[in-house]
Amino acid sequence: MDRVTTFNCGDTESTIPLINGELSGQEKEQAELRNEHFLSLFNQVTLPFYWARFEPQRGHPNTQRILNVARWYKEQDCIIKGHPLCWHTLTADWLLEMSNQEILKAQLERIRRDMTAFRDVVDQWDVVNEAVIMPVFDKYDNGITRICKEVGRIELIRHMFETTRETAPNAFLVLNDFDVSSAYDILVEGCLAAGIKIDGIGIQSHMHQGYWGQEKTLSVLEHFERFNLPIYFTETTIISGHLMPPEIVDLNDYQVADWPTTPEGEERQAQEVVTHYKTLFSHPYVEGITWWDLSDGGWLNAPAGLLRQDHSRKPAYNELLKLVKGEWWLPPTKFITDTNGQFTFIGFLGEYEVSISNQKTI
Amino acid sequence: MDRVTTFNCGDTESTIPLINGELSGQEKEQAELRNEHFLSLFNQVTLPFYWARFEPQRGHPNTQRILNVARWYKEQDCIIKGHPLCWHTLTADWLLEMSNQEILKAQLERIRRDMTAFRDVVDQWDVVNEAVIMPVFDKYDNGITRICKEVGRIELIRHMFETTRETAPNAFLVLNDFDVSSAYDILVEGCLAAGIKIDGIGIQSHMHQGYWGQEKTLSVLEHFERFNLPIYFTETTIISGHLMPPEIVDLNDYQVADWPTTPEGEERQAQEVVTHYKTLFSHPYVEGITWWDLSDGGWLNAPAGLLRQDHSRKPAYNELLKLVKGEWWLPPTKFITDTNGQFTFIGFLGEYEVSISNQKTI
Numbered sequence: 095m096d097r098v099t100t101f102n103c104g105d106t107e108s109t110i111p112l113i114n115g116e117l118s119g120q121e122k123e124q125a126e127l128r129n130e131h132f133l134s135l136f137n138q139v140t141l142p143f144y145w146a147r148f149e150p151q152r153g154h155p156n157t158q159r160i161l162n163v164a165r166w167y168k169e170q171d172c173i174i175k176g177h178p179l180c181w182h183t184l185t186a187d188w189l190l191e192m193s194n195q196e197i198l199k200a201q202l203e204r205i206r207r208d209m210t211a212f213r214d215v216v217d218q219w220d221v222v223n224e225a226v227i228m229p230v231f232d233k234y235d236n237g238i239t240r241i242c243k244e245v246g247r248i249e250l251i252r253h254m255f256e257t258t259r260e261t262a263p264n265a266f267l268v269l270n271d272f273d274v275s276s277a278y279d280i281l282v283e284g285c286l287a288a289g290i291k292i293d294g295i296g297i298q299s300h301m302h303q304g305y306w307g308q309e310k311t312l313s314v315l316e317h318f319e320r321f322n323l324p325i326y327f328t329e330t331t332i333i334s335g336h337l338m339p340p341e342i343v344d345l346n347d348y349q350v351a352d353w354p355t356t357p358e359g360e361e362r363q364a365q366e367v368v369t370h371y372k373t374l375f376s377h378p379y380v381e382g383i384t385w386w387d388l389s390d391g392g393w394l395n396a397p398a399g400l401l402r403q404d405h406s407r408k409p410a411y412n413e414l415l416k417l418v419k420g421e422w423w424l425p426p427t428k429f430i431t432d433t434n435g436q437f438t439f440i441g442f443l444g445e446y447e448v449s450i451s452n453q454k455t456i
Numbered sequence: 457m458d459r460v461t462t463f464n465c466g467d468t469e470s471t472i473p474l475i476n477g478e479l480s481g482q483e484k485e486q487a488e489l490r491n492e493h494f495l496s497l498f499n500q501v502t503l504p505f506y507w508a509r510f511e512p513q514r515g516h517p518n519t520q521r522i523l524n525v526a527r528w529y530k531e532q533d534c535i536i537k538g539h540p541l542c543w544h545t546l547t548a549d550w551l552l553e554m555s556n557q558e559i560l561k562a563q564l565e566r567i568r569r570d571m572t573a574f575r576d577v578v579d580q581w582d583v584v585n586e587a588v589i590m591p592v593f594d595k596y597d598n599g600i601t602r603i604c605k606e607v608g609r610i611e612l613i614r615h616m617f618e619t620t621r622e623t624a625p626n627a628f629l630v631l632n633d634f635d636v637s638s639a640y641d642i643l644v645e646g647c648l649a650a651g652i653k654i655d656g657i658g659i660q661s662h663m664h665q666g667y668w669g670q671e672k673t674l675s676v677l678e679h680f681e682r683f684n685l686p687i688y689f690t691e692t693t694i695i696s697g698h699l700m701p702p703e704i705v706d707l708n709d710y711q712v713a714d715w716p717t718t719p720e721g722e723e724r725q726a727q728e729v730v731t732h733y734k735t736l737f738s739h740p741y742v743e744g745i746t747w748w749d750l751s752d753g754g755w756l757n758a759p760a761g762l763l764r765q766d767h768s769r770k771p772a773y774n775e776l777l778k779l780v781k782g783e784w785w786l787p788p789t790k791f792i793t794d795t796n797g798q799f800t801f802i803g804f805l806g807e808y809e810v811s812i813s814n815q816k817t818i
Contacts (some may be wrong), residue, residue: 226638230679246682247642248649276588277639280609284646287610317592320608 110142113166114159128405132219132388135400135415138173140328140384141216143208146185152188157211164215170223175384176216177328178223178270179205180254182231182238192321197237202257205442209261218266220296220328222254226273226281247281252290259291263277270296270328273416279317296328300386302338302345302396305366308373316376324381327374331386334363334408335397348394355390355397355408364409367400368417472504473526490767494750496778497762500535502690502746503578505570506546514550519573526577537746538578538691540632541567542616544593551599556606559599564619571623580628582658582690584616588635588643595706609643614652621653632658632690641679648683655767657683658690662748664700664707664758667728670735677739686743689736693748696725696770699761710756717752717759717770726771729762730779737784771798 109132111117132139141160142148149155164174177180180201222228229242229249242250251269258267269285269292271278285292289373295318299306306314318325334355342348374380386392390399400411471494473479474487482691494501503522504510509678511517526536539727551559584590590612591604613631620629622649631647631654635789647654657680661668668676680687703712736742748754762773 115558226642230638239783243682248645248646273638275637275639276635277637277642278591280588280639280646281642283610284649287646288649320605 102263110159110163113291115161115295123452124405128389128401129379131401131405131407131411133172134171135411135418136385137171138175138382139167139285140175140177143176143179143290144181145186146184147202148208149186149204152186155207157208161215162209166210168215173218175218176208176212176220178220179258180221180238180250181223182228182242183224185236185238187393190235192237194241198241198245198253201238201241202253205254205257206261207297209258209265213262213265216262216265218268218294219258219262221267222251223270224272225251225269226271226275226277243314248284248288248290251285252288255290255292265321266293268292268294268296268326268328270298270326272300272329274314274317276317279321282321283319292323294324294326294381296326298329299327300331300345302331302333302394302398303340303342305332305370308369309368311373312377315379319377319379323379325377325379326382326384327380327384328382329386330370330383331393331396331398332363332366332370332410333396333398334359334390334410338396345394350395353395355399355402359397360408360410364413367410368413371414371417417419467499472521472525475528486767490751490763493763493767493769493773495532495534497773497780498747499533500537500744500746501529502537502539502653505538505541506543507544507548509565510570514548517569522611523573523577526574530577531567535580536578537580538570538574538582540582541570541620542583542600542612543585544590544598544604545586547600549596552597556598556603560603560607560615563600563603564615564708567616567619568623571620575624575627578624578627580630580656581620582632583629584613584621585632585636587613587631588633588637588639591780610646610652613647614650617652617654621634628655630654630656630658630688630690632660632688634660634662634691636661636679638677638679643650643682644680644683646764654685656743658684658688660691661689662691662693662707664695664710664756664760665702665704666699667694667732669799670731673732674739675737677741681739681741685741687739688743688744688746689740690744690746691748692732692745693755693758693760694725694728694732694772695758695760696721696752696772700758707756712757714805715757715759717761717764721759722770722772727777729772730775733776733779 109125109129112122112129117125141164147156148160150235168174186200189200192200208285225247228239229247231239245253255267255269258265263298269282271281274297280293282295297314297318299311315325336356336359338345338348360433371383374383387396387398389401389405390397390403392398400408400414402408458740471487471491474484474491479487503526505522509518510522530536535783548562551562587604587609590601591609593601617629617631620627631644633643636659644654644657659676659680661673677687677773697715698718698721700707702712733745736745747762749758751763751767752759752765753759762770762776764770
């Protein structure tokens, strides 16, 4: 895969049942509406590889269903991302019955198997997710925390990255974390100093407790730009309802039955989304932003969508569409060549498609 | 130097003017009293190498005065520690006029010079102090933050450790930090993965806002024990007055004219000191504890001493003396050998001196 130099936007929901032909009636219509909105705005899709769901029963992975979706989006010219290959949360329960050595072996075999199956379709992987907290995660026992505690974060990352790269040498491999303290940039520094090849740095930004603001965003970026690596904002959330109280440390601890989107919240969200995307777009190392929930009611039941629960567009969606397709993308434009058969145009760094008469060149 | 396997206690104040013969009258008597208390309890001394004070004017280092003190304590059978060789706080002001390359060169030259002068006297060095915050320290501009920002924490640590070791191959080299979050153990992991040889891990524990308690202490230790390296509690403070308010982040921000020791505070301190020392002593990797201020009124003007400002003993001093010299050290004891000329005894892991008739063997 060539390095992606366009500015990508993504979404985590995969419309899996729709594309697998499992829906009908109103449910299907709703999913189609949602997917239309998705494709109008985004050109990258993040597909779920959470081990607990991908292979709930050992030896019976969910490969075909996800592969169908990946191929379908590939045909729509989307960049395909897999998330995640190694994570302590939502990892397979059946690891708990194994020794640490067996867990590590099973994790690496999982990577080899899935890398082989998805090699020609998935372009980019979140290989290790949330390694900073991984060995000290204490909410519940799980196989990945156990092995990370034993081998250490850097050795775990080395195992996962090396195995992924061996099996899929052309894939773009990302280390992803929600921790944006010094711990994470020290971890990246440690991995690089230990000779581990990381292609991109993934930064989560779930802002359920309020928009970071430009200053914090730039300060976070400053800690990572010294690595001269592409930076991806892999999980972006800005909500359009009341904010989660600041004293909550693990966002998963905030469980509410109802978390409505509000008109004022939607206006605030629209402004913050535009500022946030412009801030990131202007940074030389940021090469992608993934919006986490397309429609409300996803993770934490939060009003975190660009669409409401009925998939109607919020102001944030409309503003983002104007920004991405109106300002950043060059709309189809006719140019006339000069006497030397050349023409020039000004556009943002990225990939452009040029058609000459009936001949098409990229 | 052989690895120190005894349990050391230290103190940061160095009685520099006393040993250099600069005191007289009551001042001298007070300093002698203080030093007697010091030597009755401690067997390790930490000497100050803060660059701003050690070499306030470039090219005029304070070598001789500190060397006199180091030699004097060495004669009292103390282990000598130097603190610190590279730190952004209290570094030389005159670095600010240099380019980054010149700053790095000056820092390494400083290490070579001081390592050479103190090679035969100082056993252990805090080579790099507070690297976690070093490149993002923003209270004021300084030369060390500048170079750390440019080369990165791990490369800075590599430069300093390798230069120190080249010049003083037998010294014991410690990485020291007040940050006990994951950031620090990830940094240690990164340094080791990058092939940097660190002899000991230094952990500061200035508990002006309250004693950590056994649970936090053991949890901090748990994050470092996987490296199989000696751990030093290099800067221990438990106070005997009112606690610093919890909202203070940088302890240096709490400036008070008067911070008295109180009878209740002294009782609390004594209990906490005993619990803390016992907790650390029982841990297989902890090989040293340094008490930071022997007498009240030192750093931050805090009641952080084991002695009051008049150098009278607080309960904490007396309890610690009972613990260290009464329980942990074996007092001079006569043994009679068996028919094979052997004898056995039970004692804590450490160094013991054995005298046979008039022959002395260690």
